[in-house]
Amino acid sequence: MLPNHNLPYQKTLTALVILVALMAIIATSAGIFSDEGGGPYPYTSIRGNVVTIYGKGLYKDMSAEVAPQGIAQDYITLFLAVPLLLFSLLLARKGSLRGRYLLAGTLGYFLVTYLFYTAMGMYNSLFIGYVILLGLSFYAFLITLLSFEVHQLPTAFSPSTPLKATGGFLILNSVAIGLLWLSVVLPPLLNGTIVPVQVEHYTTLIVQGFDLGLLLPAGFITAVLFIRKKQLGYLLCPVYFVFLSILMTALTAKVVAMALLGYSVIPVIFIIPTFNVITIICTITILKHLNTSVSIYSGSASWADQTVKL
Template sequence: MSSDVAIQGIAQDYVTLFLAVPLLLAALIFSSKGSLRSRFLLAGILNYFLLTYLFYLEMAMYNEMFLAYIILTGTSFFAFVILLLTFDIQKMPVIFNSNIPVKFIGGFLIFNSIVIALLWLSVVIPPLIDGSIIPDAVEHYTTLTVQGLDMALFLPISFVSGFLLIKKKPFGYLMSTVTLVFLPMLMTALTAKIIAMAMTG
């Protein structure tokens, strides 16, 4: 892990510790009491933990926290999947207010995924065209982990969720809601990273 990425990781750790963990605990408590909103919140937070520690597992240099990253990634993944399976998918359109602007929300998710995908492609494609092959962003790593996982998994999920929401499909309601919880958490972490980088020069 480069020094820049390490600084960003520390900043995200603060967000995780002081925001994500309290929200996770609160969501666990209230969802256990039957709160549907808390279950959506819990799913979004688990998605955040999954992405965070999947990146840590793949990008951080081997250290004494390696097993912790494995445990956090694995438990986040299985908890996230198991929680999603507890939702009654077919009831999703009934649960949500019919006045919800599904086209706007779905369009936002689609737009967001396309913009970020284009951003990452602008890193990957030019070196392929000019023959240099390896982007500068690879630095000392062996590949572009963030860009790869984003374009393979997280951006398609956002795109499909938005598309299905526009079509008012049950799965679209579920995954769009989860994504809309996850994105503010991710943006908070990204903001913290930017601030940390600015403070360290």
């Protein structure tokens, strides 16, 4: 019998990824196709603000502005992220390092998406499903990251890899989004109203909080490490770019959905798609600069002296 040169913990990771895909298909389909309910109605929040509630489907208790954005993201998750997840798993199982980066980044997207759905979305019948997706994607993401032999990754990239250009853009993106969110949070603190109108009838600003506290600093730090040619940067920055490419595509879909509903989306209708395209270009560029092959030793006897194909 030939030795196994594929992913470590391959069976476990494959099972986790397939479960993520199946659960995501169920969750997104429910979000997209459910339509029961009487439709929009006004609701006065605990703060005295009148919020229009969506009133239909799985997201019926969310605001009329946020619910369509969730549905738009469900489309991206179902028709882009799920196929990419399964495709990247197939590549990774065949020994592709590009596939492994794609897998890690796509799992990162599922992890962040269902972290937000669990924490932000109004409680609905799929809460347990979101919790399961959060757990499955977290452990699959962790296993995938640990499958890389970090100290050998710098040799996997071509010397001509545009570290400064791609890393610089990621820094710009992190700073720009950070300033955008601070423009939402700080003015109410300064004028004494405290609570931004964007809170609507929710408990707090979940997206802005997680972005400012976790995701944007992560992007900034990984970009700096990548530019400085640090081993950890070679691991995390390509993964972050894959994750960000899918997330920015979802954000673009959200903006388009709001535009179709008649909301004012200028200037974000120009800014978000532009950042989205640049992010995808950076991701493709980085992955194309991987060498044709790199020998990776995991420290595990089951796949020592492994040659990972690209």
